[in-house]
Amino acid sequence: MSADFLEKAIEKAQIDQSRKTINNPVETTSSVNDFVYTQTRIVIPNNEILQDRRVVTLKQYNPTADLFRMLRTKLLKQLRTNNWNSFAITSPTAGVGKSMVAVNLAISMAMEVNQTVLLVDFDLRNPRINWYFDFEVEYGLLDYVNSGVALERILVNPGIERLVILPGREKNKGTSDIISAPSMKRLIEDIKSHYESRIIIFDMPPVLLVDDVLAAMEYYDAALLVVEDGANKPEELTKTLQALSNTNLLGIVFNKAENLPEHQGGY
Ligand SMILES: Nc1ncnc2c1ncn2[C@@H]1O[C@H](COP(=O)(O)OP(=O)(O)O)[C@@H](O)[C@H]1O
Ligand SMILES: [Mg+2]
Numbered sequence: 001m002s003a004d005f006l007e008k009a010i011e012k013a014q015i016d017q018s019r020k021t022i023n024n025p026v027e028t029t030s031s032v033n034d035f036v037y038t039q040t041r042i043v044i045p046n047n048e049i050l051q052d053r054r055v056v057t058l059k060q061y062n063p064t065a066d067l068f069r070m071l072r073t074k075l076l077k078q079l080r081t082n083n084w085n086s087f088a089i090t091s092p093t094a095g096v097g098k099s100m101v102a103v104n105l106a107i108s109m110a111m112e113v114n115q116t117v118l119l120v121d122f123d124l125r126n127p128r129i130n131w132y133f134d135f136e137v138e139y140g141l142l143d144y145v146n147s148g149v150a151l152e153r154i155l156v157n158p159g160i161e162r163l164v165i166l167p168g169r170e171k172n173k174g175t176s177d178i179i180s181a182p183s184m185k186r187l188i189e190d191i192k193s194h195y196e197s198r199i200i201i202f203d204m205p206p207v208l209l210v211d212d213v214l215a216a217m218e219y220y221d222a223a224l225l226v227v228e229d230g231a232n233k234p235e236e237l238t239k240t241l242q243a244l245s246n247t248n249l250l251g252i253v254f255n256k257a258e259n260l261p262e263h264q265g266g267y
């Protein structure tokens with residue numbers, strides 16, 4: 001099995017069972033009364049492009065897809081047990097594969113019958129979810145925040161039932177200030193208020209380079225950490241865990257692992 005396959009892995013570490021509350025509940029003056037799915041743009045991705053970009057979870061028979069399905073099932077159990085329905089995906093440093101994990105997890109969660117998923121590109125500095133599905137972004141989530149563009153004009157359905165993407169459009173700076181803005185809080189309230197049982201996945205920037213993950217902490221119930229096997233130093237991991245100590249850690253995924261078992265026992 002090639003070295004760059006995703007390794008197994010979720011390790012239950014340090015789970016703080018206390019439910020986080022939103023410190024400053026936002027007044028909802030919602031501009032959007034409902035998600036009108038019939039108006040949501042549908043973009044069907046090309047299978048070969050998905051494959052090239054390591055989006056494997058649409059495939060039935062694929063060892064990496066199996067690992068994601070295992071991870072999906074463990075995470076869903078944790079989320080449901082604790083009554084959490086949003087989580088952030090982050091990492092110590094950049095380029096470790098957070099967005100790849102976010103996309104594959106979102107698909108495999110949505111493939112579970114009855115589970116709806118919203119995947120939010122919350123890496124406002126480097127939005128990339130659309131690259132994985134190979135679509136051009138007409139409007140991104142900051143078009144709602146900065147210019148009041150309606151949510152149904154921004155959302156994209158990638159031809160997968162029960163999965164909707166809230167994409168980002170361009171690279172931005174000073175993003176932790178944007179994250180704390182009242183119009184951003186309104187957006188988060190909007191997306192949360194419509195389908196209570198839907199899981200919201202926030203694909204985020206790394207913890208050690210910018211303060212966006214901390215600034216957004218009131219928006220998500222828990223966090224999943226992605227670490228690049230062999231590349232992230234132990235002290236980076238320690239600092240990251242310290243920074244995330246006020247949220248509920250769902251686990252750690254080791255990506256780009258070198259030492260996968262040669263076969264998985266025929267499963
Ligand atoms: N397991 C893997 N093996 C090889 N390359 C990978 C793996 N996971 C991700 N990549 C590649 O690494 C790059 C960074 O991945 P990305 O998901 O954008 O990282 P992040 O969101 O953490 O910045 C992308 O080009 C992606 O295709
Ligand atoms: Mg990313």
